Amino acid sequence: MIRINKELLHCVSTLYQSCTDSPIVEQTFEPKNLIIQEQKKVFSVYIIKSGIAKCYLTEDTGIDFIQEFFSEGEIFGEIEAIRDEISFCSVEALSQLVVYKIPTAYFQHLLKQNPEFNQLILKALSNKVYYKAIRHSYNQSHTVEAKLLRLKDYLSDFTHLISKQEIANYLGITTRSLNRTLNELKTKGLL
Amino acid sequence: MIRINKELLHCVSTLYQSCTDSPIVEQTFEPKNLIIQEQKKVFSVYIIKSGIAKCYLTEDTGIDFIQEFFSEGEIFGEIEAIRDEISFCSVEALSQLVVYKIPTAYFQHLLKQNPEFNQLILKALSNKVYYKAIRHSYNQSHTVEAKLLRLKDYLSDFTHLISKQEIANYLGITTRSLNRTLNELKTKGLL
DNA sequence: CGCGTAATTGAAAAGTATCAACACTGGTGG
C-alpha cells in the first residue's frame, strides 16, 4: 500500500551529495501541496527523501482514484519524462515531504550516462508494472472485505496521515462501504 | 485494448536480421499454447512479430483477470528478466503467434550495450505503467456500460479471436453481466 | 449426425452505491 525504494534513494542521495553544484536540489512540501498536476507539463523528476504522498487520477465522474501511496525512495514524474508527455496523474503531499528534484534533462542525461542509475530506473518501472498488475487483478476479483483484510496492517498505523476518504479512493469504493465492511470485520473479530 | 509497439518491433527485427548467428530466434506458437506460465521461471524475453496473445493472472478464486491483449511489437517476460523473479502472469497465444525470442542474458546485454534498445525498453515499460494506471482508474469508477462503450470498436473486429469469456475476464465481470449490458446497449441503439 | 465448447437467459441472492441525517473533533473568535 505504501511503496518505498531504498536502493534508489541511496543512489540519488549519493548523487546529490557528491557535488555541490549538482542540478539535483532538495525541496520541501507541506501537507496538501500539489507537486505534480494532471494534464500539466512536468519539468522535473522527484524522488522522495522523507514523508508520504499520494498519487491519484481524477475521473470525469469527479472521483479520485489513488494509484499509490509513495514514501522513501519512490519516484514520480519519470513516466512523463520518458514518454515526453504531460502528466496523467496528480501527486499531493500527505505529510511534510522532502524530495530530491531532478530536472528532466538531467534525468535523461543520468539515464544515458550512469548505468547504475539506468538499472535502478528499469527496476523501479518494472516494480510499478508488477504491483499495478497484481493490484488491479486483485481488486477486480475480490470483495471489499477481502481487499480490506489485505491492508489491515496499514489501517491502524497510518490513520493520522491517510483519511478514510483516501483509503476508500485507494480501494475504489465509497466511504459508506468502507465503514460498513470495517464494522462487519470488527464484529467477526477479524480486525 | 490490444497493444502494439511498432518501434520496438522494428528495432528487434533489425537486430534479428543483422547477424545470422544472433542469440535471437524466431518461434511460432499455435492458439492456446502457453508461452509463459505463472509462478514459473522465465528464460527468455519475447517480442511479438505477428498474431495476438493474452496476458493474464489467475486469482485464488480461480478467476482469470486479463491484463492486456498483446499484438505486434509488444514485449513480455521483460519484467521478470529485470526483476530477476519468477513470472507473475501467464501469456497464451490466441491466434497463431510468431515471436522473437531473446534469451534473458542477451536481453540484459542489450540493455547495457545498446542505447537505442535501452531507450525503447524504458518507453515500453513507461507505457505499460501509464496504460495500467488509466485502465485501473477507469475500471474502478465506471459502470460496465461505460467500460463496454469504450471498447465497442474492438468488439466487432475481434470476436473471432477473443471469446466472450475473455472480454469478461478483461473487464473483470461475469459473462452474464456482459450479455445483459450488451443487450441493454443494443436496445438503446448504442451498439 | 452427434459431441463438446461457447453463448444466452431468468430468477434469486449478494454486494455496493446513493442520499440524507447526525456525531465528533480541533481550532477560532467573542
Add this chain to the structure above:
DNA sequence: CCACCAGTGTTGATACTTTTCAATTACGCG
C-alpha cells in the same frame, strides 16, 4: 470559557448493480 464552524467520520434506509446458479440454446467440426 464557551459557542460556533468546517472538516471528517458514522450510520440507516433504500435503490441499484452485479454475481451466482442452473437450465437452454447455438455453433463448429470430425
